[in-house]
Structure formats: structure tokens, C-alpha cells
Amino acid sequence: MSSHIEAHEHGEEHASMSKGKIWQVFFILLGITVVEFFIALYMVPKDIIGVNIANPVYIILTLFKAFYIVAYFMHLKFEKVGLVYSIVVPILFIIGLILVLTNESHYWVDLKKVFENL
């Protein structure tokens, strides 16, 4: 019975990451990287968009790449939902760390001004 279930799940897994799908994900990753280069080497130097727009765009595109690597290459999308949450939810703590240290860096800027005025 249990071996039957395993065989069934194995079959499902097999179907989820076929060779075609692997290459599809590869071209998505490659495409996103090419877009990033296009922005960095053409659009920003030619002043078509500013750095203040380009930087958030890079970060969003990077998060897309991260999603494709983790979901498809690392196969997390096809795991049990409990495992997915136990990996993804702790990552949210990193957002907290980002907020704390961004705040801290603004404080350092102010601190430098205080020292300059001494």
C-alpha cells in the first residue's frame, strides 16, 4: 500500500520537472538577467530611467529569479505545504532585519553630521 503511494507520488514529481520545464525555467532566468543588464548598461547610462527607479526594479527582478530557482530547481513548489511554510515563513524574519538595519543606517548618517559639527 505504502509503496503504491510512493510510486504514485514519484510519478507526479517526475511529471512536474520534465526536461522541457527545466529549459523553460532556464530561459526565464536568462531573460531576466538580460533585462537587468539592459537596464544597467543602456537605460541608466542614457538617462532613460534614473537610479532611483532602476534599483527597486533590480530587486524585484532578483526576487523573481529567486522564486524560480527555489520553486522549480529546488522543487519546493511541489513539496507538501507544511514543508513549504516551514522554509518560507522564517525567511520573513529577514525582512525585520532589513527594516532594523535600514533604520540604523539612517541613524549613522545623523551621527556623522553630529561628529562633523563638533
Next chain:
Amino acid sequence: MSTHVTQIDEVKTTPWAGGRSPFAVEYGKMMMWFFLLSDAFTFSSLLIAYGALRFSAASWPSAELVFQSIPGITDHGQPLVFVGIMTFILIMSSVTMVLAVEAGHRNSKKEVAWWMFATIIGGFTFLGCQALEWSHLHHEGFWWGSIPHAEELKHLFRGGEEATFHVSAQQFANLFFTITGFHGFHVFSGVIINIIIFVNILAGTYEKRGSYLMVEKVGLYWHFVDLVWVFVFTFFYLV
């Protein structure tokens, strides 16, 4: 004698009702996931420290001006091309790794061995490129605790307060070598682990075991290394 079972006596079959593995993964694979989670925190700490120092600095070296050489071809004028090649190599080796896992599901020893070999080559190529990148920066004067002369330094910045150039260039150098070094160390460990698995594949260890699950587990590690590079690339070379 009634065969009717009241609701409370029914045996539950939900994932968490016991008698089965709720995550339905082998323990080694699950532990690999939790190790990678902890490693993600380590890398995040490094990258967030980098962000905090950079955003509080009055100037910062411009990536296009620092990274504009292709070792062995040209010393300047080709911003970000070399790191683009490195990124491509690492993504490519991630693809060969999934192809090895895919071949493992079909128990095709020959194909797994071939794709695993390609992954190892990709890993070594990336490490070679990184060594060239490091030695190039080192020749320019960057290292832990050392930066180029003030005259040369001026050409690496686009605006910003000139009085702060030496401090921010030093922070840049320390962070660059520490973070890419820590990542490179991960790639190096990954290549070593890949070689061990490759030898085991050739020796028929997994064929006898009837499953190439070990390939999947090291595959997770290898993809994670690729994932980290995606972030390092964005924050050091693009932003």
C-alpha cells in the same frame, strides 16, 4: 454487530494525524532544507550589513567603474561583462544539476554521471573566473585593509564627497572580499561534495541503493549557492 463506526472512533487520515510523515520527504533532504535556511540567514546578515554601511556612506565606488575588465582580453571599457559571464556559468551549472536529478528519477546512471560531471566543470569554471576577478582587483590595490592610491581612487567614483572616498572604498573592499569570499567558499565546498557524489555514481552506490536521492540533496545545496550569487550579483554589481 454493527459495522457502523461513530465519528469519534473513525481513524483520521489527515497528514498530521500520525502514522505517516507529514512532510513526505526523507530526513536527510529535510535537514538539508533547514541547513540552507540557516545559511540563508548568514548570507542575509552579511548582505544587510553591506546595505547599512553603504546607505550611511556619503560616497560609494561605482560598480561600472570598478568592474570593467575582462581578464586576458581588456583592462577597461567593458563594464559588467565578465561578471555577466560568471552569472551565466553558474545558472548553467544549476541547469545541468537539475538535469542530473531528472535523469536520477529515471535511474539512468550514465546520464546522471554525465550531467554531474558537467556541473563539476561549471563549478570549477566559476571558481577560476572568481580567482581572476579577485587577482585583478588585488593588482589594482584592493584587498582587506588596503585600497588604491588617492589619484586612482578618484576614477572609481561618480560624485559624492571626495573627503570620504578612502573610507567608503575601504568598506567596499572589505565587504566585497568577505562576501564574495564566503560565497566562493560555498561554491568550493559544493564542488568537492559534487565530486564525492560523482565518484559514488560511477561506483554504482546509488544504482545498488535503487535511488539517486543523494543527487537531489546535493542538488539543493548547489542551487542555493546559485541563489546566493543572484543576490550578491544584484547588490554588488547592479545596485
